[in-house]
Amino acid sequence: MSDINSIKVLYFASLGEEFGIAEEHLTIPRVPFHVSSLKKLLSARGEQWKNRLQASNILCAVNQEVQQGEDIQLNPGDEIAFFPPVTGG
Amino acid sequence: MSDINSIKVLYFASLGEEFGIAEEHLTIPRVPFHVSSLKKLLSARGEQWKNRLQASNILCAVNQEVQQGEDIQLNPGDEIAFFPPVTGG
């Protein structure tokens, strides 16, 4: 599944259900690669991916820390998660 | 203990302890008689009574309702209580 250049991507709640996938490993290029680049890559999979990932309420965590912007650079071994607003408690 | 013209007077916490009495029945005159009249009557018992009853933090309840002023008229059968600020809970 994973190689030395791969990142782990997680999709929670309605996102995971709509995409039909909860977790995957992706090989990233050796050039600078950001959250925005990952979103672009995933959005190319189709309208559903594009619409959900570009929605303003979708959150992104890198290594379990929620990110405000999309300019953080991703490195091999990173864990990226996309999810809708939380609703626990 | 009580007759038809009497009121019941209660003293709680430090007041009851200092006065050496928790409850008594007093006969009140047939003329208008107020909380202020009662305080005057009791204050005549000595310095300790006077000092404690005139202290600004001492509360007075008539028929279990705390009174703001001292001008409420007392009637036979009334229950009057004097006590320091409450400290429960």
Added chain:
Amino acid sequence: MIRVQKEDFDLTAEYHKLIKKGESGAIVTFVGLVRDFNKGRVNESMLLQHYPGMTEKVLKKIEQEARQRWRLLETTIIHRVGELLSGDQIVLVGVSSKHRSDAFSAAQFIMDILKSEAPFWKKEGEHWVEAKSSDDKAAARWL
């Protein structure tokens, strides 16, 4: 539900009475305990005196006021009187509601007003406890 009693109370039993199954989304409970008041002398007891009759009236009024201010399902106020020791439970306030903000506000309101209006007096050893101005301030913010 209002109770003034010498006996101890059981949080679990009161908690279960607060739940309306399927309706209650939030249960807030507050328990007040006796703290060590005199480090030298352990096991010195505390006495809780109250004004029978008036106490129940005041607690009922506080409960009604809370139910007017917030959307509550159930409310419980239990206050003990008599002799208590360090670590003993003194007071329980429990509130259930659909949403948590109502339960939190009501429980805090009940405790704040109880502390400043319910006729209870604490005596620690030989010493009657003095009222705290912080309790007056806590009650005043609900005015």
Added chain:
Amino acid sequence: MIRVQKEDFDLTAEYHKLIKKGESGAIVTFVGLVRDFNKGRVNESMLLQHYPGMTEKVLKKIEQEARQRWRLLETTIIHRVGELLSGDQIVLVGVSSKHRSDAFSAAQFIMDILKSEAPFWKKEGEHWVEAKSSDDKAAARWL
């Protein structure tokens, strides 16, 4: 103390763990319960998903923040995950302190921030629950 678990929890057991005898004067507990979300179909279940690893980190951060803001003796956060039914317990927040205002504020703070930051998601039947703006507002007042 932080726990994320499938199993139910016992309020009494957690309550007793919160008490530091002689030091604790105030114990506030909050329990969140599953409400009926679909009046037609009784016994439809709720699913609580979470982000293992991140959840624990976020809860620990919230707990630490509460301990910095208020004088607390003990804190407990337990959140259940998996399948739950109407009336089931979802979350427990417990706080003990010397004085009641610290315990009340901290318990409410923990719940408010948990609701807006801890990665849990509820699914009621076939429907993922939408986030409420009231929860964002509740969290924002602590900023």
